[in-house]
Amino acid sequence: MLKRWKKISSHTLFDNKFWTYKLDIFDSGKLKVSEYHYVHTEGSTMIIPELNNEFILVEQYRYLNKMTSIEFPCGSIEKGLDEISNAKKELEEETGFGSDELVKIGFFSPYNGVSDEICSVFFTDKLFRKSSIPDETEEFIVHFLTENEIDNLISKNIIWDGMTIAAWTLYKSWRTKK
Secondary structure: OOOOOEEEEEEEEEEOOOOEEEEEEEEOOOOOOEEEEEEEOOOEEEEEEEEOOEEEEEEEEEOOOOEEEEEOOEEEOOOOOOHHHHHHHHHHHHHOEEOOOOEEEEEEOOOOOOEOOOEEEEEEOOOEEOOOOOOOOOOOEEEEEOHHHHHHHHHOOOOOOHHHHHHHHHHHHHHHHO
């Protein structure tokens, strides 16, 4: 059985509206007391929207990678919002579609050695047009892609976003169980 580490203390080193950079002091039970630096978030939501046998993805510029990325709509959970409200907000902001029927199909940790973030993944095929107002730093190209096109773009490394690939894997597994 793996031992759980014991947190001795936790300090916030930096905070913004998206995440908190933290430093914990911990005891692993067999080593001396150590430090763990990590990013704390409220989590994130990703939505796999399907419309007429096509899936809606968005392309956006990713500053840190200096490339554009094709992804399912996704975003950090804002303080004061629950998962469903956040997912609906992200879907609307990024695609111009809304939905009142989201189904949670799973979750994953995008970067578990660096962040405590958990991304909850939702599916919907109950969409309606909605006005879209992205955040001031966001700009999107909306893509409508078939399942085969998504698989092909992943295999060619054109869709390279790890969160999208993880969500797509959850979706395919969930769909076969339906």
